[in-house]
């Protein structure tokens with residue numbers, strides 16, 4: 001009881017007040033319906049670790065969907081239900097609340113179970129991946145804040161161990177192999193030795209191949225979305241996972257250097273006020289994929305459901321990566337105009353450029369990024385409408401003229417609108433070639 005009071009106290013101290021109030025409301029609502037409700041999983045784990053986590057997973061002993069509907073009404077949030085699974089998702093502002101019905105297993109437990117009152121919850125938690133993710137906190141009024149720890153998850157949190165709840169966990173759900181690595185590295189824990197043995201067995205039995213490519217790439221993306229994925233990637237190498245996820249990837253010290261260079265690079269970009277990719281995982285994905293063999297690249301392209309732009313970036317890196325990096329180095333060393341850089345990087349996604357630069361000089365890359373942003377932001381002073389007032393007949397030529405004006409401006413020529421007007425007219429008259437600029441680009 002002392003520990004429970006402590007937990008309730010901890011909830012009160014550590015949670016932002018809207019969440020605390022939400023939990024109290026949830027508890028009251030469950031009381032009114034004669035249901036038991038718990039917050040479970042990653043939220044509890046992170047609360048105990050003192051880490052912020054805004055994904056709330058509730059488990060209800062009782063009709064979870066009915067409860068979710070009532071909670072959504074009460075909160076005036078939106079509701080989506082999955083009747084088949086007895087689950088629902090409530091969106092309440094930018095908060096997401098998952099509600100699940102505690103699941104019973106198909107087989108019957110012996111009648112004289114010691115923990116009868118919480119057995120639904122127990123079984124629900126037992127089906128989960130790791131002890132540290134199988135903790136729950138009761139939200140019902142009279143026992144608000146009571147920590148439910150059937151499987152010594154607290155102890156594993158203290159010991160820093162990722163431990164499965166049953167031997168076949170990885171066989172049943174091979175994504176858990178990657179999840180184990182992700183949690184291990186995120187919290188600087190260790191995969192508990194027996195658990196590691198189970199993982200190795202599942203890997204040796206090639207269980208990962210049972211997963212759909214979609215789930216494989218989803219898990220890989222989750223790892224690449226961690227703050228610093230490098231240690232997890234190293235761990236994947238050690239466990240021999242690349243042959244399933246990115247076949248043909250040979251983990252070399254150079255890849256390691258590149259991957260490790262990405263976090264400081266992103267940090268430096270942010271500090272310099274330069275644009276940082278929203279989805280950093282793409283940078284890592286490019287770094288890895290750049291080192292794939294042609295067969296590996298084909299595997300990725302054939303199997304993984306990726307956006308077209310991402311695919312194009314991959315092939316670009318493969319086909320033109322080295323040459324482009326060389327061109328960038330030349331640009332950096334020489335005193336070259338911005339239009340030249342524009343010509344080099346025109347079709348390159350930002351993430352691919354960063355992937356290309358990872359492992360090279362950071363100040364150089366910052367300079368490149370700043371220049372590239374300037375290129376992106378530079379527009380000609382004239383607009384299409386002004387071209388019309390100059391008497392130039394509208395047509396596809398407008399895009400070419402405006403682009404040419406932009407390039408001239410980039411390189412510091414055409415210092416005002418009047419100069420641009422004059423230049424536009426010269427272009428149309430044919431005094432200056434529309435299709436070519438000094439930097440050697442094509443319009």
Ligand code: CTP
Nearest residue numbers: 041042043055127128129130133134173175176
């Ligand atoms: N879970 C599981 N097996 C999986 C995926 C999830 O048992 N393959 C369970 C875990 O108990 C987990 C919960 O479902 O805590 C929610 O999953 P998810 O939101 O993916 O994980 P979190 O633990 O919240 O992790 P993260 O911090 O990465 O969101």
